[in-house]
Amino acid sequence: MLPDAPIQIAIVDRDLGVAQASIDFQFDGNDVTGAATVASNALGALITYQPPSPLALNSTHTNRLVFSDERTPPQSYTNQWTFKVANLPVLLAAWGTAPGSGLTNGFNGQIHKARNGAQNLLFPNSSIRAENQLANLLNDADTGQPFVNEAAGPNGDGLFSETHVINYSQDGTDQGLFSGDQPFPYINPADYADDPNHIAMAVTAHLELSAGLHRFGVRRDDGFKLAAGPDFTAAGATLVLGAFEPTSGAESPNAATEFDFNVPTNGVYPVRLVFFENSGGADIEWYSVNRATRAATLINDPSDSSSVKAYMSRVSPVTNPQILNPTVVTGNFQFSYATVAGRSYFVEYKDSLSNVSWQSRPAIDGDGSTKLFTDPINAAATRFYRIRVQ
Numbered sequence: 001m002l003p004d005a006p007i008q009i010a011i012v013d014r015d016l017g018v019a020q021a022s023i024d025f026q027f028d029g030n031d032v033t034g035a036a037t038v039a040s041n042a043l044g045a046l047i048t049y050q051p052p053s054p055l056a057l058n059s060t061h062t063n064r065l066v067f068s069d070e071r072t073p074p075q076s077y078t079n080q081w082t083f084k085v086a087n088l089p090v091l092l093a094a095w096g097t098a099p100g101s102g103l104t105n106g107f108n109g110q111i112h113k114a115r116n117g118a119q120n121l122l123f124p125n126s127s128i129r130a131e132n133q134l135a136n137l138l139n140d141a142d143t144g145q146p147f148v149n150e151a152a153g154p155n156g157d158g159l160f161s162e163t164h165v166i167n168y169s170q171d172g173t174d175q176g177l178f179s180g181d182q183p184f185p186y187i188n189p190a191d192y193a194d195d196p197n198h199i200a201m202a203v204t205a206h207l208e209l210s211a212g213l214h215r216f217g218v219r220r221d222d223g224f225k226l227a228a229g230p231d232f233t234a235a236g237a238t239l240v241l242g243a244f245e246p247t248s249g250a251e252s253p254n255a256a257t258e259f260d261f262n263v264p265t266n267g268v269y270p271v272r273l274v275f276f277e278n279s280g281g282a283d284i285e286w287y288s289v290n291r292a293t294r295a296a297t298l299i300n301d302p303s304d305s306s307s308v309k310a311y312m313s314r315v316s317p318v319t320n321p322q323i324l325n326p327t328v329v330t331g332n333f334q335f336s337y338a339t340v341a342g343r344s345y346f347v348e349y350k351d352s353l354s355n356v357s358w359q360s361r362p363a364i365d366g367d368g369s370t371k372l373f374t375d376p377i378n379a380a381a382t383r384f385y386r387i388r389v390q
């Protein structure tokens with residue numbers, strides 16, 4: 001059972017009916033009959049109880065139902081049983097960064113398409129095949145070399161950015177729940193008579209997620225795997241949130257897979273969506289489902305303020321910058337320091353520690369690389385440096 005699902009118990013009348021006023025329901029040893037809804041229906045009675053807060057994942061609970069039938073004198077019946085709450089995937093709080101730390105709406109992607117003429121059996125519908133294909137580890141027996149990527153794109157590596165939503169179909173016609181389908185990046189449908197085959201794609205993003213239960217869906221032809229982790233590389237994203245990997249089958253009918261997971265605290269979390277198709281139809285949609293209304297919304301849909309927002313990068317947590325490798329090179333004092341994207345770095349200095357204030361050099365934008373600072377050695381008799389980050 002899902003952690004936030006109502007408990008529903010049906011009493012089915014046989015020769016005798018249930019005496020509705022006699023129904024007594026206990027949950028985990030507490031009488032909650034007053035908080036439950038008891039409705040009579042054509043079959044007998046339906047008891048519905050919604051625990052006031054979501055139940056702990058993987059926890060065990062006890063239902064106890066006592067009721068009488070309508071004979072005189074009435075006979076009482078007692079039923080007691082236990083059930084277990086689903087053990088859903090749980091993201092780790094340590095994988096997240098602060099709410100609002102996402103940078104640049106959209107997704108990062110990488111796509112690979114092997115030639116249509118290759119044997120279908122070389123492209124089983126599994127995330128392992130997809131990752132191998134993306135890493136150029138699938139060999140073309142005709143050449144003894146990795147399959148040429150026919151979706152290599154302008155930079156030759158299949159990397160792309162998607163600033164909108166994940167709603168692709170192999171011929172660009174509308175498929176599935178959401179219209180506005182686009183062809184897969186770098187795959188021109190007309191080059192393949194509207195049926196490109198042997199596709200692998202990875203879509204990575206940082207998602208702004210609120211604490212609590214979430215339901216996502218991926219409608220796909222052929223399969224997918226969505227995973228989370230400390231980062232969204234294939235090696236980092238290993239907690240599987242949802243997957244459909246019909247490994248043995250080649251072509252698979254398109255369908256939606258919906259799945260639940262828990263987020264421990266509000267934040268921005270890295271996830272990796274891997275898609276794969278063997279042959280026949282090919283399309284994918286990635287969406288969230290409102291657990292109360294069941295409304296489905298594409299991830300990052302800019303036209304819907306309720307959509308789960310995706311970001312290509314995020315501000316990394318601030319770590320105190322260190323002055324690295326201070327040295328003198330041809331009349332210049334220099335040192336280096338590591339940066340993270342989304343932060344600004346200021347090298348500050350004073351020529352005497354008794355000076356009240358620090359002088360500041362212009363801001364340097366962090367980008368994940370190591371920066372080099374230089375200053376002429378003869379600028380001052382003594383000089384003290386520090387790095388400020390904001």
Ligand SMILES: [Ca+2]
Pocket residue numbers: 167168174175176177178179180181284285
């Ligand atoms: Ca669609």
Ligand SMILES: [Ca+2]
Pocket residue numbers: 170195196197198277278279280281282
């Ligand atoms: Ca196809």
Ligand SMILES: [Ca+2]
Pocket residue numbers: 221222251252277278279280281282
């Ligand atoms: Ca297919």
